[in-house]
Amino acid sequence: MTDGFVPQAAPQLRIAAFRAEVDAAIAAVLSGGTYILGEAVAGFEAAFATFAKAPFCVGVASGTDAIALALRALGIGPGDEVIVPGMTFAGTAHAVLHCGATPCFVDVEPESRCIDPDAAAAAVTPRAAAIVPVHLFGAPCDMPRLVAIAERHGLAIVEDCAQSHGASLDGVALGTFGQAAAYSFYPTKNLGCIGDGGAVTTRDPALAVRLRSLRHYGFEGAERISHRPGFNSRLDEMQAAILNVLLPHLEASNDERRIIASAYRRGLAGQAPFGEPVGLPLDAPGNVYHQFAITHPRRDALAARLKQGGIGTAVHYAPGLHRHPAFAGSPQVDLPVTERLAATLLSLPIQPEVAAPAVARIIEAIARQVVAA
Numbered sequence: 001m002t003d004g005f006v007p008q009a010a011p012q013l014r015i016a017a018f019r020a021e022v023d024a025a026i027a028a029v030l031s032g033g034t035y036i037l038g039e040a041v042a043g044f045e046a047a048f049a050t051f052a053k054a055p056f057c058v059g060v061a062s063g064t065d066a067i068a069l070a071l072r073a074l075g076i077g078p079g080d081e082v083i084v085p086g087m088t089f090a091g092t093a094h095a096v097l098h099c100g101a102t103p104c105f106v107d108v109e110p111e112s113r114c115i116d117p118d119a120a121a122a123a124v125t126p127r128a129a130a131i132v133p134v135h136l137f138g139a140p141c142d143m144p145r146l147v148a149i150a151e152r153h154g155l156a157i158v159e160d161c162a163q164s165h166g167a168s169l170d171g172v173a174l175g176t177f178g179q180a181a182a183y184s185f186y187p188t189k190n191l192g193c194i195g196d197g198g199a200v201t202t203r204d205p206a207l208a209v210r211l212r213s214l215r216h217y218g219f220e221g222a223e224r225i226s227h228r229p230g231f232n233s234r235l236d237e238m239q240a241a242i243l244n245v246l247l248p249h250l251e252a253s254n255d256e257r258r259i260i261a262s263a264y265r266r267g268l269a270g271q272a273p274f275g276e277p278v279g280l281p282l283d284a285p286g287n288v289y290h291q292f293a294i295t296h297p298r299r300d301a302l303a304a305r306l307k308q309g310g311i312g313t314a315v316h317y318a319p320g321l322h323r324h325p326a327f328a329g330s331p332q333v334d335l336p337v338t339e340r341l342a343a344t345l346l347s348l349p350i351q352p353e354v355a356a357p358a359v360a361r362i363i364e365a366i367a368r369q370v371v372a373a
């Protein structure tokens with residue numbers, strides 16, 4: 001793939017790499033007859049709990065549901081405020097709305113692009129009930145400081161790990177710092193299926209019981225008695241079967257992402273397309289590079305140049321969530337770092353199947369000195 005168009009992401013290439021095993025896994029589900037909450041889901045939950053270094057894993061229908069059900073299982077609802085970064089995917093804040101609480105947006109740090117602990121502490125009001133730190137692009141939030149703030153104010157922490165499967169901070173797995181962690185298996189995530197899927201991990205056995213109940217009509221065990229208002233939010237057998245094929249290869253894939261990120265760092269350091277320097281993501285050792293997002297003052301021009309050179313890019317995320325009409329009910333805030341990042345971030349291809357063969361070409365396209373006509 002050195003001449004054709006290089007897409008920003010191509011989940012079908014990941015599936016293609018394991019196609020025979022995926023086909024066999026799907027065939028087994030098709031002929032098995034249990035399509036909801038069967039062996040594939042139970043097997044995946046056990047394997048993913050081990051991978052995520054959490055005692056319990058509950059498969060749910062999406063990453064958004066994973067956050068919403070975790071908040072609900074922690075008792076968060078109407079009248080509560082949940083502190084979330086302004087720079088994240090919209091699903092993080094929708095999950096807060098789903099449980100009836102109010103998302104309170106705070107700014108992120110310019111280097112890590114993750115929630116600023118000082119801003120989170122400053123946003124705590126008597127109604128604050130939880131913080132949802134997002135390990136954006138696979139890079140770790142400052143969890144020790146966030147945990148200290150949460151403990152001081154009696155807040156829960158639900159880590160949004162939708163972009164950080166397998167990431168760590170100083171050797172400690174992300175997703176193990178808070179009461180619960182939410183994962184998404186949307187096709188383009190580091191671990192993705194071919195539809196929607198998600199999971200919550202926790203070390204709290206009672207929380208795991210409530211989550212299993214919430215995802216399945218409020219039932220507990222096999223009895224069809226609704227003990228609480230519940231949902232239909234299950235990871236399905238076919239998605240779980242595919243995830244069971246891909247999970248054993250996740251660590252190697254994350255390693256490849258790190259190698260590609262290193263190549264980008266070497267190739268892009270000191271480069272100044274349009275006479276302006278390229279900003280690189282923080283070099284955190286535990287980063288799993290869901291995205292490799294650079295910053296550039298002329299982001300749109302750089303994206304256009306890359307597109308002309310046959311290279312796809314994406315903007316994650318603009319505008320900041322505090323500017324979305326859906327969240328107009330949240331406290332109005334000024335988030336200067338979120339604003340600046342929303343105007344300058346550009347995600348390069350980083351999925352190994354896409355980026356590994358094209359990384360030199362991408363660097364060259366960014367670095368190229370264009371002579372004015």
Ligand SMILES: *Cc1c(COP(=O)(O)O)cnc(C)c1O
Nearest residue numbers: 062063064089091092162184186
């Ligand atoms: C993808 C994503 C979500 C939502 O996950 P879905 O499975 O699409 O519902 C939430 N937060 C972040 C940071 C994400 O990247």
